[in-house]
Amino acid sequence: MSYPHFRIGLLCLMRLLNTETLKLQEFYADIPRYTILSHTWEKEEVTFQDIQNLETARLKAGFAKVWNACVRARNYDFEWIWIDSCCINKESSAELSEAINSMYQYYEDAVVCCVYLCDVSIEFHPRNPKSSFKDSRWFKRGWTLQELLAPRNVVFLDKDWVRIGTRWTLRDVVSAITSVPVEVFEGRDINTYSVAQRMSWAASRETTRAEDQAYSLMGIFGVSMPPIYGEGGAKAFMRLQQEIIKISDDRSIFAWVAASMSGEVKASDSDCIGDRSSYSFGNNGLRIHLPLETTGDSSRGNDVFLASLLCQSERDGSFLSFYLQKTSRQQYVRCRPDQLAFRPTLKPALKNIQQLTVREVPIARRSRFDAEVHSFDPVMFHVDLLPSARHFLCTDTLSSPVVHSPNPSRVSVQLEPWLSLYKLTYKTPVAGEAFTIRLLYPWLGDSPYYTLHLGDQPFKVPPFSFIDSSRDDGTVVRSSSGAISIHCEVTGRLDRCLEIDFIDQDSLEIDFLTQTLRPSRSGFIVPSKIQLYAGTIQLIGVYPPDLYVKTWQDIAYIPMSHAFPLRILTYGTVSSVPAFHVPVGLQGTSSRAGTPWTNIVVDKESAEQVYESYVNGTTVNKRRMMQTSAWLSDRDYQESLTASVQERSSLQLGTHLLRLE
Structure with a gap:
């Protein structure tokens, strides 16, 4: 029986590695069925130049990865595999550019993507908080986002090449780790999500080159542009936005500044402004019709206005507006880019729709495979x-x-x-x-x-x-x-x-x-670092542990649910005993409708003991207040710390904010 090959229309060249001979072969039209490897780069990866001479390649530490990937591919009857380290000649700028623009399609066209997690052991199931799966570097890299989203089939392998599970069987876990909605892994087209939501999936990921923060997103938004290494991350990202705007009228792209917090932003509804919904870039900025209204806050100045994005929050239906400062008659510049305003209705803003030009602040230069079976063979x-x-x-x-x-x-x-x-x-x-x-x-x-x-x-x-x-x-x-x-x-x-x-x-x-993990719609944004007189105190633990807990540089997200309406945050230094605990919770019949509260516990108890004291009501630690203070004492200093909670006032994960001052 013969097996069909599948044509990839847009590729000029694809180079595949033979899993038996470890020889490269070029394909221009009929691409055979192939598997693809996704991994994070380590020391001494085997390059295109290395693989030309297997004796040279075997001397490098990365050869074991290539060999094991080929062994697994052969075990499941794959003759061909694509591995980015050795299938691209990175010494050719033209080939590198073509590969970067085709990368999403490479992964999309693969029969299966094998994700090798060199820092994960299968000792614990990924849903177990003790598992190292959630902490893998692979989930933190920029390029691996498209490698997670594009393939039809994804299988995760641990450091010993043992199967952990697939994107389908672990879809709830992967969603908790990445903030990508579980529906994406169940087949929902990513193009149905707003630009802001897709941007949010990449917010906490890192790349070695600053420009790759933008280049790694091209396939996710279906755009192409030439990579220009040296232009800087900000300019690369602006070019990416301009390419997206050429094919999309979704105004949620202007809410991307909220980064990881913009996952709740729905696509804009431009029908309410009719034929004035289109916008374009000119040489003097973005030309667009926007509903404007005054801020109602004299402290912001008479030249600052709120412009509606025509986007709503999935959580509470409120409309999002951003701040513009008027610089001339019809010229505006965006100000307070890290802030958005929430409006319950669009009616006041729709009374004043204006055509205007929004200029960007100048950036300073700094030194296919669908795999369908069309035959009717057994x-x-x-x-x-x-x-x-x-x-x-x-x-x-x-x-x-x-x-x-x-x-x-x-x-x-x-x-x-x-x-x-x-x-x-x-x-x-x-x-x-x-x-x-x-x-x-x-x-x-x-x-x-x-x-x-x-x-x-x-x-x-x-x-x-x-x-x-x-x-x-x-x-x-x-x-x-x-x-x-x-x-x-x-x-x-x-x-x-x-x-x-x-x-x-x-x-x-x-x-x-x-079991199946289910995300909560409620939670707290809390500081992950606090500057005290004695030095920097960090968030070093959350009890009970939860896979949905997320930590960025200075903040962390702590989810709340009906099952766990209480978390104990432990602050201290990694090398010393905890300095104090901060219980936070939502009190009421429903975790979404509950009243937020907090407390500070300075006793030398474990987080588990503090948690049990609240659950069982056995100690005086059951104080539940919107604001509380405590003294932190040491041999050399004494300092007052105040904890307070409030409802969110900007885009953020969860529903409430904890302040420690």
Whole structure:
């Protein structure tokens, strides 16, 4: 049987590495099915020049990564792999430019993307707060955002190349870590999200070159521009915005300054201003119609106005406006770029829509693969029992065209291209515990169609109906003795490889494997650093721990939920005992509608002890106040600290703000 190649229309050149010979080959038109590696660069990566001579390449530390990636690819029948370190000739500026503009498509066109996390161990499940998964450097790099979003299939591997899970099975965890909505990993088109929301996904990520902060986002916004290293990050980002504006009339792009806090900004609704919704860049700035209103605050000056973006917050429906300072008759410049105003209605602003020009403050120079199956060839499913599940035996040999291989842990089923259902039943010889896998021909794409059920009961399909099957690459069900997990490994051929794992009931990780994380709409922005007389005190702990906790340079986000309406923040220095605890919480019947409160605890108790004292009400630490003060004492100094909480007044994660002064 021959397997189709897939044409990538926009690529001029793609260079792939043969997984057997480790030789590079160039492709210009018919690109074969390939896997792609996503990783963070380490010392002595193998370059394009190195891979020309394998003896030279083997001397570099990075060769082990290339070799192991090829080994894994070969294990799943991939002849070709793309690895950025050695498949791009970075000494050619033209090729580098082409690769940067094509990078998103490289990952989008791959059959599967293997994410190698060199700093992660599979010891704990990623939902376990003890896991190093959430702390991986891969989640903090700029280029890896598009490598997370673009591919159809993503599998995460730990430092020993052991499978951790997939983007689908870990979608709630990955969403918690990255702030990318879980719906994106369930198939929602990223183009349905506002420009501001997509900008927010990249806000906390870092790149080695400042310009790459902008270049790494080109594919996410569907734009191209030549990279100019040396122009600086600010100019590169301005060019990116200008390219986005050429293809989008979404005014939320002007709310991006709120960076990581702009994830709640919906796309603008320009219908309310009719044919005046278009805008463009001229040589004197941005030409645009904007609804203007006075600020109502004389301290800001008579020349400062509020301009509505016509964007609403997903959280409370309020409309966003930004500040403009008038410099001449129709000329304005943006001021207070880190502030936005919230308005309950647009009506006052819509009474005064003006055509104006907004100038940017000058920047100072500083020293394709869709993988759809179009043929109607039979598809082979190979089902493997991993070592943990080999106490199960396949007992169903009549209702399905099952092929037993010499390997007792593998059976294969050939699916024909008509609406037929096949099933495999597995049982334990002694206890009789059973589960059934039902398979369906993959009509709509390269994703596996299967369901996993406990037991061995007959299963009937209504005539001429499609099964509401799982189009994912991972399913887990609890049984009386543990949990049965099934996932699909994508292969270089059109076969499917299903792998079955069993997690014993006594495993400490079973609950993390089978639970689902859910984000909270409420929470606190708190300082992550405090400057005291004795020096800088840092936020060194949050109890109970939560994967949705996020820390930036000077602030942190602390989520609140109905299950955990209380968190204990521990401040101190990494090398010494904690200086104090700051409980924060929301008191009321609902975490979203609760009243915020805080306190300062200077007793030498652990965060867990303080938490229990509030939950059980066993100590005087149950004070719940909007503002409180305490004395911090040491042998050499004494200092007063005040904690206060208030509702948010600018774009931010969560609903409240904690101040420590």
